[in-house]
Amino acid sequence: MPFIRQGYRLAIARWNDVMKDLPPDLTVEASGMVDPRESPTALTLIATHDVLEWIHSMDDYLKERGTYKGARDAAEVDPELGPYIDGMLGARAAIHHLFTPVVGLARTTGPRYLAVRDRWELIGTTSELRKLHPRWVSDIPKIRNKRQRDAFLSHLAGRAVGNTFQMATHYFWTQMGTPPAEPFVASGPADHPPPIVPFSDDGSDD
Numbered sequence: 001m002p003f004i005r006q007g008y009r010l011a012i013a014r015w016n017d018v019m020k021d022l023p024p025d026l027t028v029e030a031s032g033m034v035d036p037r038e039s040p041t042a043l044t045l046i047a048t049h050d051v052l053e054w055i056h057s058m059d060d061y062l063k064e065r066g067t068y069k070g071a072r073d074a075a076e077v078d079p080e081l082g083p084y085i086d087g088m089l090g091a092r093a094a095i096h097h098l099f100t101p102v103v104g105l106a107r108t109t110g111p112r113y114l115a116v117r118d119r120w121e122l123i124g125t126t127s128e129l130r131k132l133h134p135r136w137v138s139d140i141p142k143i144r145n146k147r148q149r150d151a152f153l154s155h156l157a158g159r160a161v162g163n164t165f166q167m168a169t170h171y172f173w174t175q176m177g178t179p180p181a182e183p184f185v186a187s188g189p190a191d192h193p194p195p196i197v198p199f200s201d202d203g204s205d206d
Helices: 002-020 040-064 082-098 146-155 161-175
Strands: 103-116 119-136
Touching (some): 040 082, 040 103, 040 119, 040 161, 082 161
16 A cells, blocks of 8 residues: 555656746747657646546555445545545546546746735735646546546636645545645645744734
């Protein structure tokens, strides 16, 4: 079992590395004749496929160890986090069996935060931090498991990939009895803003 968890973590690490090296735009792909090894879209799809395969293995492992106990799918095990797993299994089926790209890159603006006492509040975006951000596609073809496709449409479609991988991580680690203390998926500054020095009630620094 430890090798399955480590395989998943290593796949996430490779995905993080690809995300870290994404360019600010898709200029390199403008000609349409780009080497897949240099294509941000291709590299993102390959890294995502890698993670999805390990998610499939992790899900199979939980079934073999009796975690599901008669439940049809992850959503019946955990109604909050399970649908993300089912949706990712649907995405895996679409890319593995139907060769369908399930992610794309959107050029997004960076978040702007305002420190309000002991937390950050999102107040808008800035064009100065534009970057490519991986998103699940809006739809996938019909696959054998309708519940997985429905879960993809309701919980993944159009959303940031890193955010949903974080949900998968918490699902798996929780089912194995050791929820992670810290996120290890690079889901972006909008999800994990930096720590701040708390502010006092009058708005001044403590």
